[in-house]
Ligand code: SF4
């Protein structure tokens with residue numbers, strides 16, 4: 214461990230820090246125990262792909278959901294119930310879903326201090342021996358190495374929902390609307406069924422090539438689910454009805470200050 218390194222330091226994206234994590238360290242896998250990991254919709258999309266399950270099975274087996282004060286669903290990774298509190302995906306060889314591990318596992322030990330990502334906090338935990346390794350990289354290089362770009366862009370789009378001015382004005386979601394967010398954003402298989410087994414595409418004007426893509430492409434489906442949530446919950450102009458007269462009426466109601 215570097216004795217001269219402070220315990221907590223703020224870095225910009227261009228500043229280097231000293232850290233490396235690899236199976237040769239005696240602490241290997243220690244950080245996959247006693248954890249609290251909140252999962253974003255894109256985390257769940259990737260993790261359930263990595264585990265080969267449907268979204269419903271994955272959520273049931275590996276997550277606990279509760280509602281924040283404003284009604285937004287918070288999805289927490291379920292850990293083992295013994296004192297170890299182990300992640301269900303940790304093995305003696307490492308992470309069983311490594312290519313699909315969640316955002317916070319990729320980012321560790323770097324945490325953005327705000328959604329603008331101007332500064333990042335690095336907290337040197339004594340039990341994590343990676344801080345004693347010689348490798349240096351900037352925060353930007355670390356993020357690039359962890360393939361975080363797609364996660365960042367999908368999570369940014371979800372934040373537009375969770376940090377919407379609807380909530381900043383003190384509004385709360387009722388149970389039905391909380392369920393709408395949860396199903397559309399987290400339980401993608403159910404959301405796909407809802408779209409393809411109802412008359413949704415008869416009612417809403419959705420591009421034909423996008424409909425084709427959404428049948429099999431979860432990323433496209435999740436991006437569409439964000440559009441649907443903004444339309445259904447916040448009356449945003451993110452979808453159009455095929456009935457143009459009704460659409461105009463809805464748009465004008467959405468623009469009328471209440
Ligand atoms: S170096 Fe740190 S991050 Fe890597 S396995 Fe050890 S405790 Fe975990």
Ligand code: SF4
Pocket residue numbers: 244245246248300301302303304307308309310311314315318
């Ligand atoms: S998902 Fe993988 S990297 Fe993250 S805590 Fe679990 S085992 Fe560790």
